[in-house]
Amino acid sequence: MQKKVTYFEKPGPDNTELCLDIVRENVKEFGYRHVVVASTTGEAGVLFAEGTKDLDLNLVIVTHSYGFRGPNSIEFLPEARGRIEAAGGTIYTGTMITHSLETALAKKFSGVYPTLLVAQSLRRFGEGAKVCCEMVMMAADAGLIPEGEEVLAVAGTGRGADTVTVIRSAASKRFLDLKVLEIPAKPRG
DSSP, rough: OOOOOOSSSSSSSGGGGHHHHHHHHHHHHHOOOOEEEEEESSSHHHHHHHHHHTTOOOOEEOOOOOSSSTTTTTOOOOHHHHHHHHHOOOOEEOOOOTHHHHHHHHHHHOOOOOHHHHHHHEEEEGGHHHHHHHHHHHHHHHTSOOTEEEEEEEEEESSSOOOOEEEOOOOOGGGGGGGGEEEEEEOOO
16 A cells, blocks of 8 residues: 655744645545544634534544633634534534643642553654644544544644644543554654
8 A cells, every 4th residue: 555645844834734635635536524623712613613614524623621721711613612512523622631630730749640541652754744633533532533443643833734644543541452554644853
């Protein structure tokens, strides 16, 4: 099997539209039914929802959890929510797998915990690849995508999208069943 891989010169939001094109190509050519996209403010979520509304797929937009940037706060914009839902996307806001109780304990007690080791290990492939794995588990935990299926996942470094992965989905309690099968796009740097 041969497939195309795109390496971006630099990470960041300048790659978002090309990631959308890569997702569209992969859905059309390989028949993926589930796409999970990270979106902090909703800007990338809107782009993917409106850019894939003509495709027959289950689009899940995963936001940061409430309180990620401070108590009782959410960065996701209400107008983005309306546009994504109007285009047929589903929005999920929940506990981020690698930003759990262990993060608080590590700060308080200056320790290293298993979840933090997993997050740092996944970052060796890039920030976006780590987030892709995390979001697929979150969406599976919420019942928004089935386990054991090949899913396209899209995330970025900071804002926007710069990474596209193909992941065999698993819920977080079955993390060791999660498999990164392909990385169709990522930044080199």
